[in-house]
Amino acid sequence: MSKRSLNPKTQRAFDREKLWVAREVFLKPGVIKASSHGLRSGSKDDYYFDLDYLLNEPYQAEMVLDIYASMVNAIKQEVPIDFLAFIEKASGGTIGALRLSVALSVKARLPNLSVRLRKEIFFEKLKTRFSEKGLKGLRAVIVSDHCTSGNEVLLAAQALRKNEVLVEDAVVYTVRPDKLHWDKFREFKINLRHAFELPISYEMVPKEAKQLGAIAVAVNF
């Protein structure tokens, strides 16, 4: 986890032991995979991290859930949140955080909805039951698994804002700080919080991990 990217309140809200355990998970084989991998934006990479694998196992899923809940609760302490918005990705990539939607909604005591990026009609992009007033003026926090460039999170923010929802915050489990379009996040006035930073390339896998047969990469904690 990058401490410098979190405000002091968020840092305090985190359960440090759980974060440490979560960091260790990255060293297990199969969590970060070496591969010739195509990114949504067209470029290529030599590894990928798949949150889905973590969510297959109940104790790891609980740990991930707690970390997300900590990030959401930290925002909740600053501003009132009306609902959590989970992204149904258009590019067919990992479904990631969407699988956590109900559990996180229950844990954070906040309603949830899906932002369906594949839909072409703007009001169809939000899967929710519209009340008479619609969603106008309500405040959402976007929840996603990972940001490489962050474009999908920004598209979700656009879709929410087109439906008159207030969005200023997004939480993700991992980011690629070398590829993330920080400037666009500033331009869109979206405050992105993340739990972990992933390294620039598979080359950065610690030697020890390789000798142990692990193909995972340590994260910048």
Added chain:
Amino acid sequence: MEKIREELMEIARRMSDSEIEALRDLRREVVDLDLPEEASRTDNALFLALYLAKRLTGDVWENLATDASFDFNENQLTPFTISLGEAIQTILSDDTGNHEIVNKFGELTRCLYGYFYKISLDPGLVRKGEKQ
């Protein structure tokens, strides 16, 4: 509009020269396009080219690149890359021999996405919610 056409033509030319990097450039160019909005401001031929580029590269990246369990080997896509490059060039060319068919397919796709755009501008055009 002219700028997008020129950029698309240039990428398509590189693709038909089997330059695999151009396929990635095409993907980058169209991945976040809002098709209903494009339908409202482009002509039939350009919209058809954008629609095909977005949908077909979407199929490639969904099935072979993002979250696939095997390595993404774009060199195996060389025939596809050439073919898509040639198709886009044909759609955007000034060759009058192709105009009728290109116009027909362009009209077809724009007709649908134009409707999506209309609904987006005026949600009152469709009935929302449950019937009582």
